[in-house]
Amino acid sequence: MGDPQMVMYEEEFNQIQTVVDxxxxxxxxxxxxxxxxxxxxxxxxxxxxxxxxxxxxSLTAGNIAATGGMAKLLKENEFATQFHEGENANIHIxxxxxxxxxxxxxxxxxxxxxxxxxxKRACDELNVIFEALLRKVNTPGRDSPFAEITDEDIDNxxxx
Amino acid sequence: MSxxxxxxxxxxxxxxxxxxxxxxxxxxxxxxxxxxxxxxxGKMISLATETERTLFFDFLPLSLGEIRGFKTRFxxxxxxxQVFYDASRKLILKGVDGVVFVADSQIGRIEANIESLxxxxxNLAEQGYxxxxxxxVVQYNKRDLPEIASVEELRQLxxxxxxxxxxxxxxxxxxxxxxLKAVAKLVLTELKRGG
Numbered sequence: 413m414g415d416p417q418m419v420m421y422e423e424e425f426n427q428i429q430t431v432v433d434x435x436x437x438x439x440x441x442x443x444x445x446x447x448x449x450x451x452x453x454x455x456x457x458x459x460x461x462x463x464x465x466x467x468x469x470s471l472t473a474g475n476i477a478a479t480g481g482m483a484k485l486l487k488e489n490e491f492a493t494q495f496h497e498g499e500n501a502n503i504h505i506x507x508x509x510x511x512x513x514x515x516x517x518x519x520x521x522x523x524x525x526x527x528x529x530x531x532k533r534a535c536d537e538l539n540v541i542f543e544a545l546l547r548k549v550n551t552p553g554r555d556s557p558f559a560e561i562t563d564e565d566i567d568n569x570x571x572x
Numbered sequence: 573m574s575x576x577x578x579x580x581x582x583x584x585x586x587x588x589x590x591x592x593x594x595x596x597x598x599x600x601x602x603x604x605x606x607x608x609x610x611x612x613x614g615k616m617i618s619l620a621t622e623t624e625r626t627l628f629f630d631f632l633p634l635s636l637g638e639i640r641g642f643k644t645r646f647x648x649x650x651x652x653x654q655v656f657y658d659a660s661r662k663l664i665l666k667g668v669d670g671v672v673f674v675a676d677s678q679i680g681r682i683e684a685n686i687e688s689l690x691x692x693x694x695n696l697a698e699q700g701y702x703x704x705x706x707x708x709v710v711q712y713n714k715r716d717l718p719e720i721a722s723v724e725e726l727r728q729l730x731x732x733x734x735x736x737x738x739x740x741x742x743x744x745x746x747x748x749x750x751x752l753k754a755v756a757k758l759v760l761t762e763l764k765r766g767g
Contacts, residue, residue: 418575425579450667451631451647452575452584466614470631470647474619477663478628557576558583558763561639566760569637569644570753 417549418448424545425455431537432457435514439530440522442501446538447472447513454512468515472505476513495524506531509539511546574669574763582643585759586667587752590692591674592684593625593653596713599742600674601632601648604752607745608634626652629664636756646756653688662695670707670759671696672751674742675730677712677720685730707758710737711751716744 428446436444436457445456445465451473453465479491494505504516504527514534516527575584589597598618605616614633621627630650635643651661673692675685693703710731712723723739731737736754740747 417573420575420577420579422579425577448575448667450573450575450586454577464615466633467617467631470617470633474628474631474663477666478660481659481663557578557640557642558760559766561760561764563761565639566757566764569639569760570757 418450418452419545419549420454421545421548424541424548427541428455428538429457431534431541435516435530435534439516439518439527441516441518441527443515443517445469445515446508447515449473449476449511449513458517472513472515476505476507493528504528504531506535508535509542511542512538514538573667574759576642580643581641582645583639583763584645584647585669585756585763586647586649587670587672587755587759588664588668589648589650589672589674590661590688591653591713592676592681592688593655595653595674595676595681595685595688596740596742597650597653597674598626598630600672600711600713600740600748600751601630601650603742603745603748604634604648605632607749612636625654626650627657628652628660639760644756644760646759648752655687658691658695661691662698665695665699665701668696668699668701668706669762670755671703671709672755673708673710673730674740675710675712675726677714677726678717679719679721682721682726682729685726689730704733707755707762708735709751709755709758710735711740711742711747712737713740713742713747715739715746716741 432444432455443458443460446454447469448454451470453469456465483491490507492507496503500519502518506514508514518527589600591597612635617631619628632648634646649664651664696703712726738747738751742748
């Protein structure tokens, strides 16, 4: 039903975080983050302390979903890249492998050309990691960590 | 689909509030937002028109606590109820883990409820989901208004499969948390079953 379950393990998370950290530096950007197409934040790097990353993640996914809807109407597969230019901040949004979204926020210390170039390389690396992750998730015999929770566990969550 | 993050020890689930225009979906989320501790909620986002009609979606992230060392986080979304925003509604259903159908109890809105429920089934099917297989609850909202249909009548029309249902007055909060808890429980139970 629908998309396969999204799962993140420590090993792949560390690989993803390494790519994100490096992209942040190499693109001279302020913030880099990765969101899945349903709006769940996967990894982030940079000046995120005062940033509402949960909301940004949800809105990014909404944005990609809306753009994907427009693409469909135009019989395009996807619009994989988006760029929004502001007075101080700019956002570059890139769909990676039609599965996750790579977002780079940058200011005048960087340029669209540099960001595009660095994003392209990061995309190739992320694609490899996410494909491996997906294979791992789909390996039979991997039980959900929730298989053993009891009805009582669930009830306890709601005992105010 | 839910997102299990072993690194952050978090489980994230998506719940969508569906229903006809002006049935009270946004009001449900606003009440939850107002009555939740600051540490358990994120910012509520409403993408609305100038007249406060939902244009794309409302979004509210909530933390419900821990189960076996995993933080449970729920992302609540509403869809725009107005008929002509159907393309947006389809997008918001992507990756859904649980659905709340908010019905407007007023007699004059019975047709709109039925139409919206049909629309929900159709849009879910397009995404490869079947409503009857999803964690799903119904709320009969606006029980405080005059000229409302009886719960029995609404149940017969809108809840033939007898999923958990609740009477609500979202404006004052009646039934709001009961509805949320019921759908969250169903979502977690589904996860337990490995859904």
